[in-house]
Amino acid sequence: MKNNNDYVTHNHDHYKDHRQRDLANRKYKDGADICIVGAGAAGGVLAYELSKAGFSVVVIEAGPFWNPQTDFASDELAAQSLAWQDTRLSTGKDALTFGHNNSGRGVGGGTVHFTGVFLRFHESDFKTKTIDGVGEDWPIEYQDLAPYYDKIERDIAVSGPKEFPWGSFHGPYPYPERNPISANSQVFRKGCDRLGIKSVVAPLAILSAPFDGRPPCISRGFCNQGCMPNSKFSTLIHHIPKAIGYGAEVLSDCMVTRIELDDQGKAKGVTFNHDGKEHFQKAKLVIVSAFAVETPRLLLNSTCSKFPQGLANSSGLVGRYLLTHTGHDIYAKFDDEVRLYKGTPVMALSQDFYETDRSRGFARGYTMNAHGGRPVSLAKNLAVSAGIWGSDLYEIMRDYNFYARITIVGEVLPDYNNFVTLSEEKDEYGIPRALASFSYGDNDNKMIAHGVAKANEILEAADGKAAFVIPDSAHLMGGCRMGRDPAASVVDEFCRSHDISNLYICDASAFVTSGGGNPTETVMAIAARTAQHIINSR
Amino acid sequence: MYEKQRTRYKGFNVLDEKKEWDQHTEEIVLKRLGPFAAPKFLLPEEKEMLKAIASHLIYDDRKEILEFVINHTDESLTSPVGEGERKPDAPPLKDLIRWGLKALDNAARGQFDCSFVELNAGQQFEMVAALQKAKAYLVPDWQQIPQKELFKKLASLIVSAYYAHPTIWSEIGYAGPAYPRGYVRLEFGLTDPWEAERNEE
Numbered sequence: 001m002k003n004n005n006d007y008v009t010h011n012h013d014h015y016k017d018h019r020q021r022d023l024a025n026r027k028y029k030d031g032a033d034i035c036i037v038g039a040g041a042a043g044g045v046l047a048y049e050l051s052k053a054g055f056s057v058v059v060i061e062a063g064p065f066w067n068p069q070t071d072f073a074s075d076e077l078a079a080q081s082l083a084w085q086d087t088r089l090s091t092g093k094d095a096l097t098f099g100h101n102n103s104g105r106g107v108g109g110g111t112v113h114f115t116g117v118f119l120r121f122h123e124s125d126f127k128t129k130t131i132d133g134v135g136e137d138w139p140i141e142y143q144d145l146a147p148y149y150d151k152i153e154r155d156i157a158v159s160g161p162k163e164f165p166w167g168s169f170h171g172p173y174p175y176p177e178r179n180p181i182s183a184n185s186q187v188f189r190k191g192c193d194r195l196g197i198k199s200v201v202a203p204l205a206i207l208s209a210p211f212d213g214r215p216p217c218i219s220r221g222f223c224n225q226g227c228m229p230n231s232k233f234s235t236l237i238h239h240i241p242k243a244i245g246y247g248a249e250v251l252s253d254c255m256v257t258r259i260e261l262d263d264q265g266k267a268k269g270v271t272f273n274h275d276g277k278e279h280f281q282k283a284k285l286v287i288v289s290a291f292a293v294e295t296p297r298l299l300l301n302s303t304c305s306k307f308p309q310g311l312a313n314s315s316g317l318v319g320r321y322l323l324t325h326t327g328h329d330i331y332a333k334f335d336d337e338v339r340l341y342k343g344t345p346v347m348a349l350s351q352d353f354y355e356t357d358r359s360r361g362f363a364r365g366y367t368m369n370a371h372g373g374r375p376v377s378l379a380k381n382l383a384v385s386a387g388i389w390g391s392d393l394y395e396i397m398r399d400y401n402f403y404a405r406i407t408i409v410g411e412v413l414p415d416y417n418n419f420v421t422l423s424e425e426k427d428e429y430g431i432p433r434a435l436a437s438f439s440y441g442d443n444d445n446k447m448i449a450h451g452v453a454k455a456n457e458i459l460e461a462a463d464g465k466a467a468f469v470i471p472d473s474a475h476l477m478g479g480c481r482m483g484r485d486p487a488a489s490v491v492d493e494f495c496r497s498h499d500i501s502n503l504y505i506c507d508a509s510a511f512v513t514s515g516g517g518n519p520t521e522t523v524m525a526i527a528a529r530t531a532q533h534i535i536n537s538r
Numbered sequence: 539m540y541e542k543q544r545t546r547y548k549g550f551n552v553l554d555e556k557k558e559w560d561q562h563t564e565e566i567v568l569k570r571l572g573p574f575a576a577p578k579f580l581l582p583e584e585k586e587m588l589k590a591i592a593s594h595l596i597y598d599d600r601k602e603i604l605e606f607v608i609n610h611t612d613e614s615l616t617s618p619v620g621e622g623e624r625k626p627d628a629p630p631l632k633d634l635i636r637w638g639l640k641a642l643d644n645a646a647r648g649q650f651d652c653s654f655v656e657l658n659a660g661q662q663f664e665m666v667a668a669l670q671k672a673k674a675y676l677v678p679d680w681q682q683i684p685q686k687e688l689f690k691k692l693a694s695l696i697v698s699a700y701y702a703h704p705t706i707w708s709e710i711g712y713a714g715p716a717y718p719r720g721y722v723r724l725e726f727g728l729t730d731p732w733e734a735e736r737n738e739e
Binding site: 071073181339374376393401427436 | 543545562566597610619620621694710713714716726729
């Protein structure tokens with residue numbers, strides 16, 4: 001048996017070597033106030049806030065309850081198990097890749113293997129239609145989320161600059177910015193300085209000093225492989241253990257297959273599968289926080305006589321307006337070593353191209369992240385996405401240490417024709433596999449071209465030579481968009497479904513537009529606001 | 539064929555530092571050196587074909603490294619875990635690989651009148667390159683095997699494994715696992731004492 005003395009492993013029900021398989025003795029077998037489906041960025045915050053407020057809460061999570069010390073490793077290939085790998089069917093002109101770049105599995109969800117880049121949306125993100133005539137307006141504004149952004153940043157001690165130049169929040173962040181920054185981030189800032197582009201040390205959900213019993217970052221660089229020192233925030237090590245401390249129960253390795261309704265058409269609980277056996281969790285309120293793919297999939301699979309098109313779907317929009325971010329990786333080669341493997345992947349960024357500038361020929365914009373990386377993902381993406389193999393691949397990889405990289409996180413405009421739905425093919429639980437279709441629009445492609453050119457300018461200004469570009473996407477959002485009009489949206493501004501009053505859908509799927517930056521902080525702020533609304537409605 | 543200069547970091551061996559790694563990572567990495575159990579999914583002829591394809595994709599024919607690549611591929615094909623995503627018109631991974639290798643072999647027989655593994659290196663290379671562009675020699679098998687998808691899945695499995703091998707880490711000057719000690723000297727031009735030092739001639 002492995003050593004399990006670290007504090008993260010306390011209080012939970014089961015994980016490797018310590019699994020409690022006896023679901024008959026679970027805590028809220030006879031019913032809970034609230035059942036949350038999914039323990040990721042949103043589910044973790046909801047579990048914490050709601051259990052702290054005194055509700056009895058059960059979180060049901062499809063994947064395992066990871067132990068960072070014995071389940072994570074300083075290894076890319078092994079870390080693939082942290083991602084949601086269940087097969088999804090993917091089509092469209094720009095078919096999405098699913099897995100490590102966007103979908104988590106297990107308690108903590110995607111926060112277990114995200115880069116920790118922690119950004120607020122700008123005011124303009126919430127009203128692109130009014131301001132720019134593209135996309136759609138949200139039913140909320142920046143000011144509605146501002147107090148929750150503040151709270152989340154304090155709750156987890158976000159590190160960041162004293163002065164943040166863009167958007168509405170200009171700092172300072174609760175914890176000081178990370179120092180030193182990696183060579184790749186230095187290269188990026190040097191290029192930006194020479195071109196007159198503003199850049200900052202990235203705001204990160206990664207500690208720059210001790211906090212809450214956790215140590216500061218040791219610049220190991222394996223953020224995407226799961227943080228072993230627990231310096232990087234995840235709901236696995238922060239919100240979920242605290243929620244358990246307030247009485248919440250986490251049922252991991254349990255796949256929710258259906259949301260069940262009572263005769264009045266209200267949610268009464270969920271059916272889930274554990275080790276091949278079916279169980280039921282009764283609850284007064286159900287919150288689905290299962291990710292932009294699994295949330296629509298679960299709603300569409302929960303058909304019943306009253307809702308033959310799936311739950312919360314009277315608008316027909318469940319699964320529609322699926323959003324991603326353009327995520328192209330731009331590489332340049334330097335005469336000296338950069339060593340992309342060292343330090344937190346993203347330690348510097350710029351939002352100088354975030355807001356609409358019509359002279360560029362497209363609406364909206366993007367964040368530029370200096371972005372470190374490791375050999376397996378680079379080589380794999382070169383071969384699979386860029387089509388480079390054989391001696392060409394070998395020669396690039398031999399010089400791996402000489403490359404620097406910038407990643408574009410660009411706003412993708414919502415399109416009805418980008419969607420998640422159910423396919424004809426079933427998985428081991430008998431649920432139809434998700435079918436996703438995605439294609440970039442004209443505006444998206446123009447933005448990608450602009451971002452790639454700008455990234456190359458920056459790298460060349462820093463004395464690099466433009467080398468290659470790997471097409472990529474990152475983050476998934478949308479599919480259950482929020483709005484005031486029940487005919488044109490799935491949930492209201494508090495993530496409550498228009499159709500079923502005790503069914504909430506609270507995760508990135510509620511996004512109306514994607515924004516032009518990493519979305520995790522916004523997912524968590526929305527979850528905190530939804531929790532407050534539920535507490536207020538008690 | 540593979541005579542190019544392999545490394546700018548002669549003498550660097552990432553495994554020299556394994557005592558500094560956490561136990562879990564060390565176990566995982568050392569398993570990549572073998573010995574390997576016999577494949578559970580791949581048939582002997584499939585294994586030989588995959589080795590030949592792999593050597594072209596990764597530009598390397600060292601036996602011990604190819605053995606690990608094949609072992610990783612076989613484990614991926616026997617794993618109950620899904621494949622992330624798949625094109626709706628592509629068969630599931632196991633079938634794609636099995637039927638795909640068969641199709642490629644049939645294409646070799648149609649085009650050159652011998653099996654894929656009997657082709658010379660140049661002919662094999664041409665066939666892999668054609669697969670990437672969906673222009674392999676036409677045989678009926680391709681009706682159920684999307685060639686580009688076959689190429690991508692093979693490339694993904696093989697290239698991922700290759701660059702997870704500690705010998706390759708050493709050659710490219712990647713310092714590998716870094717827990718519990720982490721990196722101290724992150725900035726441009728600085729290295730920690732255990733990192734690879736460039737010493738190419």
